[in-house]
Amino acid sequence: xxxxxxxxxxxxxxxxxxxxxxxxxxxxxxxxxxxxxxxxxxxxxxxxxxxxxxxxxxxxxxxxxxxxxxxxxxxxxxxxxxxxxxxxxxxxxxxxxxxxxxxxxxxxxxxxxxxxxxxxxxxxxxxxxxxxxxxxxxxxxxxxxxxxxxxxxxxxxxxxxxxxxxxxxxxxxxxxxxxxxxxxxxxxxxxxxxxxxxxxxxxxxxxxxxxxxxxxxxxxxxxxxxxxxxxxxxxxxxxxxxxxxxxxxxxxxxxxxxxxxxxxxxxxxxxxxxxxxxxxxxxxxxxxxxxxxxxxxxxxxxxxxxxxxxxxxxxxxxxxxxxxxxxxxxxxxxxxxxxxxxxxxxxxxxxxxxxxxxxxxxxxxxxxxxxxxxxxxxxxxxxxxxxxxxxxxxxxxxxxxxxxxxxxxxxxxxxxxxxxxxxxxxxx
Numbered sequence: 001x002x003x004x005x006x007x008x009x010x011x012x013x014x015x016x017x018x019x020x021x022x023x024x025x026x027x028x029x030x031x032x033x034x035x036x037x038x039x040x041x042x043x044x045x046x047x048x049x050x051x052x053x054x055x056x057x058x059x060x061x062x063x064x065x066x067x068x069x070x071x072x073x074x075x076x077x078x079x080x081x082x083x084x085x086x087x088x089x090x091x092x093x094x095x096x097x098x099x100x101x102x103x104x105x106x107x108x109x110x111x112x113x114x115x116x117x118x119x120x121x122x123x124x125x126x127x128x129x130x131x132x133x134x135x136x137x138x139x140x141x142x143x144x145x146x147x148x149x150x151x152x153x154x155x156x157x158x159x160x161x162x163x164x165x166x167x168x169x170x171x172x173x174x175x176x177x178x179x180x181x182x183x184x185x186x187x188x189x190x191x192x193x194x195x196x197x198x199x200x201x202x203x204x205x206x207x208x209x210x211x212x213x214x215x216x217x218x219x220x221x222x223x224x225x226x227x228x229x230x231x232x233x234x235x236x237x238x239x240x241x242x243x244x245x246x247x248x249x250x251x252x253x254x255x256x257x258x259x260x261x262x263x264x265x266x267x268x269x270x271x272x273x274x275x276x277x278x279x280x281x282x283x284x285x286x287x288x289x290x291x292x293x294x295x296x297x298x299x300x301x302x303x304x305x306x307x308x309x310x311x312x313x314x315x316x317x318x319x320x321x322x323x324x325x326x327x328x329x330x331x332x333x334x335x336x337x338x339x340x341x342x343x344x345x346x347x348x349x350x351x352x353x354x355x356x357x358x359x360x361x362x363x364x365x366x367x368x369x370x371x372x373x374x375x376x377x378x379x380x381x382x383x384x385x386x387x388x389x390x391x392x393x394x395x396x397x398x399x400x401x402x403x404x405x406x407x408x409x410x411x412x413x414x415x416x417x418x419x420x421x422x423x424x425x426x427x428x
Contacts, residue, residue, distance in 0.1 A: 002131035002249070004049055004240065005123055006063045007151060010097075010144030011072040012169050013137040014065050015222065018076050019230040020136070021061055021084065024050060026358050027234065028241070032081045034058040042242060042355060049240050052126060060086050062123060066116060066151075068093040068108050068143045089119055097142025101184040102400035104146020112147070117154060124159070131240075132163030132250045135196075136233075139188040140171035140181040140380075149191035156195040163250040165198040167233060170301070171380055172204040180393050182384035183407070189377070190413045192265075197254050199265050200236065200367070201376065202229055206302040214273045214297060232268050232300060234357065235365025238318055244353035248316065256349050257312045257369050262420055265373055267301040269293050269366035284362050286326045290315065290334055293366035301376060308372025309339040309425050312347045319362030320354045327352075341425070371425040374418045381414050 008017030025031070028047055029038020035058060036044065051059040063085060067073055070092040076082055077090065093112050097104045124130050133155050137144035148166075155164060168188075171181045192199050207228055211220035239248040248256075258264045271292035272284050292298050293315050296305050313335075317327060327350050335348040357363050387393060388411060398404060 002049065002129050003062060003127040004131050004237075004250070005120065005127075005133050006050070006061070007120070007133060007135050008063065008065045009135065009137040009148040009151065010067055010141045011138075012141060013135070013144050013148070014067055014072040014076060016167070016169075016226045016229050017063065017065060017136045018079065018081065019223075019226040020233050021063065022081055023230045023234045024061075024241075025081070025084070027355075030059050030084075032084055034060055034084050045243065046241050049131075050237075060084070062127075063089060064116070064119060064123070065090045066092065066112070066143075066147065068095060068097040068104060068112070068147060070094075089123070091115060091119065097146060099142045099178050099180060099184065100396055100400060101142060101146040101149070101187045102397040102402045104142045104148070105150045105187075106146075106401035109143070109147035109150050113150060113154065116151060117158070120155070121158075130159065130162055132165065133159070135164070135166040135168075137166065138169040139192070140169075140176070140178070140185045142184065144169075145184040145188035149188050152191055152195050163198070163254060164196045165200065165250060166192060166196050167200045167202070167229065168192065170201050170203040170376055172302075173380060173383060175204055180396070182380045182387060183393065183397065185380040186384045186410050186414055187407070190410045193262055193413060193417055197264060198250070198258065200232075200268055201265055201373065202268070202300045203302055203376065206300050209297070209302070210273060210300075228270070228300070231357070232270050232365055235270060235316055235318065235363060236268070236367065238316060238353040238355070238365070239351050242353050242355040244351070248314075248351040253314065253367070256314060257367060259311055259344060259369070260420065260424070262417055263311065263369060263424070265369075267299055267368050267370055267373060269295070269298040269300060269368070271295075271298055271364050271366070272360065273298055284360070286322060286330055289317065289362060289364040290327070290330045293364050294334055294338055298366075301373065303372050303375040305370065305372060306339070307375065308370055308421075309341050310347070311341055311344065311369040311371065311424065312349075313340075313366065313368040314349045314351060316351045316353065316365045316367070317362070318353045318364070319356040322352065322362055324350070324352060371421045374421045377414055377418055381411065381418075385411060
């Protein structure tokens with residue numbers, strides 16, 4: 001069995017991870033104490049991808065929660081699913097990262113690294129065959145950004161042949177209350193560029209728009225947003241966890257989606273997104289799923305799809321009653337309607353899982369590699385450049401062990417990434 005190890009970092013990562021495991025348990029029939037209560041043998045067929053079975057028949061998530069402070073972990077420990085997780089795999093520091101990347105990467109985070117490394121090594125040694133690692137974090141936080149980057153770098157060195165993917169929350173600077181978010185975001189991005197194979201990007205502007213415009217939730221909370229992200233995560237992982245006619249794993253996904261190593265930043269979408277009131281009035285057929293998969297309102301990242309082109313796209317469909325022939329035909333038709341680059345053949349794929357999500361008869365999780373994502377990078381690169389020019393707030397980073405040249409080189413790395421995306425778009 002090819003196992004995946006999940007590592008949640010920082011307040012955002014821990015909160016999303018908790019919701020992810022709640023949804024995973026619900027689909028596999030695992031109760032909050034780790035006991036199987038399901039009704040179908042298919043729920044257990046590939047459960048070892050994400051769970052370890054103990055001798056007593058209990059299923060324990062192959063998961064690490066960590067933060068530089070204890071508040072977010074204490075919430076999980078005291079939650080409904082708190083007893084599900086191995087207590088030794090929940091590791092917190094004693095101080096806050098103070099929203100400072102350098103604290104998470106160089107000082108406070110570095111003190112926690114040996115303990116975290118030992119825990120991860122212990123988990124991997126219990127596996128038959130590690131397939132990869134998935135990280136859940138925010139790029140703009142001190143823990144999620146700094147400690148997250150440190151752990152990703154360390155995993156890449158220790159397990160160089162494994163696939164590393166991350167679910168990364170990008171900053172929405174229009175909603176931010178932290179002045180140094182551009183620093184944290186750019187510095188974290190440099191490590192994602194170098195050491196992850198697939199980075200699934202989300203941002204709060206797009207997610208709040210989904211809550212307001214589609215789900216009609218006027219006073220949405222971060223808990224509502226975490227539910228949307230968790231829904232996307234279980235959609236992406238569905239083919240690893242359940243059988244289907246067209247399966248996909250981490251490496252297949254990377255091979256199909258990433259034409260060049262640095263261009264591995266992916267946006268996602270989900271369908272059906274609908275209110276409970278409208279659900280009974282809509283026919284969720286193949287046409288609707290594919291139409292919404294490419295709909296700008298269903299995207300989890302806010303940028304204009306018309307400013308740029310698709311490099312690759314994949315739809316992961318769930319539901320036993322879906323027709324693969326109709327899906328292939330509709331995807332080919334949609335490819336002609338959308339702006340896809342011409343020089344990559346067969347760059348619009350589908351994967352299929354028989355088991356539909358809880359509460360839905362059919363669904364699709366869309367994954368796309370789109371050159372328009374450079375707009376997101378530019379959103380935090382511009383304020384970063386203004387701060388760097390004036391050396392503003394830089395002393396907080398230098399005081400934690402960073403060198404000024406690292407901050408300057410980070411800016412150049414993001415600029416190079418933007419050039420790479422634009423270059424292949426122009427080559428069309």
